[in-house]
Amino acid sequence: MKRGLLVLIVLISVTAVAGVRNYVRRDTVMYVAGNEVAFIRFGAVYENGAVKSWVKKGEPTLYASPSEEIVNGRIMDYSSFSPTGEVRNGFIRVAVYGTIKKADLSSTFQDATMQYEDLYYEKCGSCHRAVSLGRYSKRQWYGILTSMQSHAGLSPHEIDSLYRYIILNKE
Ligand code: HEC
Known part of the structure; x- marks a missing residue:
């Protein structure tokens, strides 16, 4: 063999x-x-x-x-x-x-969530630099995403995925 x-x-x-x-x-x-x-x-x-x-x-x-x-x-x-x-x-x-x-x-969390990290940098880093996740609390992030929704042209599904990506990473 x-x-x-x-x-x-x-x-x-x-x-x-x-x-x-x-x-x-x-x-x-x-x-x-x-x-x-x-x-x-x-x-x-x-x-x-x-x-x-x-x-x-x-x-x-x-x-x-x-x-x-x-x-x-x-x-x-x-x-x-x-x-x-x-x-x-x-x-x-x-x-x-x-x-x-x-x-x-x-096999790794980082690899599993890579596409959402890409989505974050793509959607939230075009007008200003993508804000580091540590800057705000989970609760504040929810409000930020909702207020940036129209700016960034995000669908409700994308908002939901980004929010999930953020809270999972802030664990
Ligand atoms: C079309 C341009 C644009 C896009 C795309 C955009 N933003 Fe913003 N963002 C702004 C502008 C303009 C401000 C400052 C004025 C305001 O608060 O509305 C801002 C302010 C912010 C702030 C507050 C200031 C700071 O640096 O802490 C945060 C947080 C933020 N954006 C996060 C995001 C996130 C998360 C996304 C992706 C979902 C996003 N932005 C996408 C234009 C944009």
Whole structure:
């Protein structure tokens, strides 16, 4: 057997065992046996075949932390959903199992969110220099984006993506 091929096979089995951490690079859908089980937003962590999130009892929204600040997505089918036993702040920690297309995953957060960083510099750096994210609080950023919306000719979807990019990076 060619040496390169052998190394590749070893590498693939190692990653399968270690369960590498990946980041979702665009809003996408998670599948189990061809069925859509959850909608997952960019920047969410995907590890060992699951997106771990926090939910409030009886609600489909997936949060990145036990607060309502960052939304990871939404459950579409509860059969893919398994509580981890952790409860905090009235939020329950769950693992949502399913597959995400390889093309929609990156091994680093920075790579996963690169296209939104580009969007930020493109849309918000044309008239003045792009303002550093640390200059304002998350709350202030929301107001800034809304007030710059017409200046920058942004769609509501772009505003939403930029806001998400900013708060994920300010975590
Ligand atoms: C078409 C030109 C234009 C674009 C595009 C634009 N801005 Fe501005 N921006 C301005 C002008 C003009 C001001 C100063 C006057 C004002 O506040 O309206 C400003 C001021 C600001 C300020 C306050 C001053 C500071 O430096 O802290 C922030 C923050 C800001 N912009 C962020 C953004 C963001 C974020 C985007 C992208 C969504 C953006 N801008 C896109 C023209 C633009």
